[in-house]
Amino acid sequence: DIQMTQSPSSLSASVGDRVSITCRASQSISSYLNWYQQKPGKAPKLLIYAASSLQSGVPSRFSGSGSGTDFTLTISSLQPEDFATYYCQQSYSTPLYTFGQGTRLEIK
């Protein structure tokens, strides 16, 4: 099974900061990597698919990069509504669509 490891597990930052979250796959997954944002008590929301494609309606301050085993989600200038938990998910290896363990982004 492919394992997805996110780092850091939690992160404190301020409004206006540039932040990056990393996701590493245990083997190459090409660009079959997606990013989701989840706020407390809410369903996850798709941000980025295929490693770097921005989902419709998602602000352009969110961007994704990487391929193979190493991927990054970057928020260029944090807004108050961005404080949430972020998950990566691989869809290279079926039948198992593995999620990372999540990165909690908190206000400093």
Add this chain to the structure above:
Amino acid sequence: QITLKESGPTLVKPTQTLTLTCSFSGFSLNTSGVGVGWIRQPPGKALEWLALIYWDDDKRYSPSLKTNLTITKDTSKNQVVLTMTNMDPVDTATYYCARATYSGSEYFDYWGQGTLVTVSS
């Protein structure tokens, strides 16, 4: 407008079978490339993918849970049903259904609100 909504019991006893229904609108499971999946999240923990059914009735299951899961679809009713046998307290979680689609990667672009299922005697 695409919407999905999960329904089912909020409390089940250990060893019982859980049946959850995902009712959706705004898209068709007859459309090539479209699927509906189930994902769960224990309280305070990460997301875990469970099962997925495609427009052509192809079905995929989490290997670790495969023996306990069955996913079916009723295209005429726009519903997908997940059954999970032999429920255990560790299966207490919020269960989400989501639409799966493909564009360079397969991803879940629309999600239901989730339904919390508690397993307890």
